[in-house]
Amino acid sequence: MAKQTDLELYELIKTKDKSALETLYSRYEKLLYSFAYRMTNDKQAAEEVMQDVFVKLWRGRGAGHYVKERGKFSSWLLTITRNASIDLLRKKKVQEVEWDGRDSLNEDLPGVEQVIEDKEERDQLRNAIDTLPDEQQRMICLFYFQGLSQREIAEKCDIPLGTVKGRVRLALKKLREHLEKEGGIVHER
Amino acid sequence: MNDKYCGKIIDYINDQLTDKEKQEFEKHLNECPDCQEELQELEDLMGDIPSYMNEVTPPPGMRERVLDEVFSEEDSKSDEPLRIEKNARTGKWKAWAGALAAGLLLSIGVNVFTGIQLNQLASQNEKLESNLTDIQVALSELQERQTDQSSPVKPSQRTQLASTGEGGGEGLATLIERKIGQELLIQVQDLAQLEGDEVYQVWLIDGETPEPAGSFMTDASGNGAVTFTLEEDGNKSWDAIAVSKEPQPNNTTPQGDIVLQSEL
Numbered sequence: 138m139a140k141q142t143d144l145e146l147y148e149l150i151k152t153k154d155k156s157a158l159e160t161l162y163s164r165y166e167k168l169l170y171s172f173a174y175r176m177t178n179d180k181q182a183a184e185e186v187m188q189d190v191f192v193k194l195w196r197g198r199g200a201g202h203y204v205k206e207r208g209k210f211s212s213w214l215l216t217i218t219r220n221a222s223i224d225l226l227r228k229k230k231v232q233e234v235e236w237d238g239r240d241s242l243n244e245d246l247p248g249v250e251q252v253i254e255d256k257e258e259r260d261q262l263r264n265a266i267d268t269l270p271d272e273q274q275r276m277i278c279l280f281y282f283q284g285l286s287q288r289e290i291a292e293k294c295d296i297p298l299g300t301v302k303g304r305v306r307l308a309l310k311k312l313r314e315h316l317e318k319e320g321g322i323v324h325e326r
Numbered sequence: 327m328n329d330k331y332c333g334k335i336i337d338y339i340n341d342q343l344t345d346k347e348k349q350e351f352e353k354h355l356n357e358c359p360d361c362q363e364e365l366q367e368l369e370d371l372m373g374d375i376p377s378y379m380n381e382v383t384p385p386p387g388m389r390e391r392v393l394d395e396v397f398s399e400e401d402s403k404s405d406e407p408l409r410i411e412k413n414a415r416t417g418k419w420k421a422w423a424g425a426l427a428a429g430l431l432l433s434i435g436v437n438v439f440t441g442i443q444l445n446q447l448a449s450q451n452e453k454l455e456s457n458l459t460d461i462q463v464a465l466s467e468l469q470e471r472q473t474d475q476s477s478p479v480k481p482s483q484r485t486q487l488a489s490t491g492e493g494g495g496e497g498l499a500t501l502i503e504r505k506i507g508q509e510l511l512i513q514v515q516d517l518a519q520l521e522g523d524e525v526y527q528v529w530l531i532d533g534e535t536p537e538p539a540g541s542f543m544t545d546a547s548g549n550g551a552v553t554f555t556l557e558e559d560g561n562k563s564w565d566a567i568a569v570s571k572e573p574q575p576n577n578t579t580p581q582g583d584i585v586l587q588s589e590l
């Protein structure tokens with residue numbers, strides 16, 4: 138039997154076909170978990186993200202509803218995984234503030250090192266980020282890994298609100314150049 | 327062209343907009359080629375970042391835990407406008423469902439709702455009461471799944487929750503009697519939209535002391551519901567019941583404004 142495509146599986150999931158969800162889970166477990174782990178830097182949190190993502194997918198409504206306009210199915214899955222990670226990070230931050238009192242609000246954010254520290258081994262992404270100037274590293278950290286709002290980024294970096302978008306774009310562009318330069322692996326796109 | 331929405335791309339990508347803002351932005355996106363192009367560019371730039379990350383091995387047993395949790399959703403009627411949320415105090419849906427099924431209910435007794443003027447309940451509750459039927463069905467299904475010795479669910483006493491602020495909304499608190507205990511059911515409609523991490527939190531108030539009694543979220547039309555098991559801790563009685571809008575879940579004392587309340 139031919140391997141079912143992601144979309145075929147997704148259609149079956151909409152009819153509450155459990156084995157279709159299990160198949161899709163197996164297909165994406167490692168990719169999504171690894172991603173959630175790098176976003177949250179916490180194994181427990183990454184598992185919570187997985188739960189959130191697959192519950193949404195099973196419900197098939199709101200954030201869990203896929204339409205072709207959202208682009209490739211796998212990219213869409215990564216997007217909802219990223220959003221679920223950001224959401225969890227935000228909740229954790231609120232809790233920390235609650236425990237530690239108001240002072241921690243003013244504490245400096247952890248540097249990019251801490252946020253994407255990989256306890257196992259450095260990967261291409263980490264290497265590429267390290268080559269960027271500090272300001273661009275910070276943009277990647279605040280925008281991509283912490284998922285902050287435009288206003289929050291402007292405040293943390295003490296820059297005008299209107300310049301945030303441009304700086305994020307520049308940092309992402311530079312990151313991509315470095316990633317492609319180091320290259321080596323072929324990506325499915 | 328460059329109207330106020332064009333500046334929201336970053337917040338759109340990071341999922342930082344409220345539902346309403348998101349809808350407005352998406353509407354704008356359809357009409358603004360600049361935004362379409364920028365969004366596409368940013369998404370392309372971000373798109374393959376994950377493929378440069380090392381793989382991490384998932385912890386043992388995760389597959390089962392995740393899938394179990396997902397499929398346990400199946401029968402809980404998640405398509406209904408009401409959402410039965412986790413009990414904020416135990417924090418564990420499964421533990422809660424187990425307790426419900428085992429009939430570990432009741433503490434405060436039928437007298438909680440003495441003094442309720444049942445004749446307050448006028449026809450405007452029709453909508454709420456039809457929702458109630460759904461919840462009863464959901465509850466009894468849940469119970470049947472967990473145990474053979476299911477007892478029939480019947481609402482015993484109820485009180486109307488009145489809006490306290492400008493936000494509007496109304497609600498109904500119902501005490502559901504079972505053979506062995508009681509369940510408190512709160513249903514609301516027309517409440518203001520929640521934003522970010524906000525939740526609606528139910529409180530049972532004894533004198534000055536509020537105790538959390540379940541939290542819930544609302545759907546797009548401001549409907550929501552939650553059930554709460556009354557614990558077995560003697561003959562405690564309560565003076566009032568209130569619903570507040572909390573900035574985040576799991577608060578043990580109210581931080582937000584009370585939106586609905588009723589004396590008991």
Ligand SMILES: [Zn+2]
Pocket residue numbers: 327328329331332354358360361
């Ligand atoms: Zn625009």
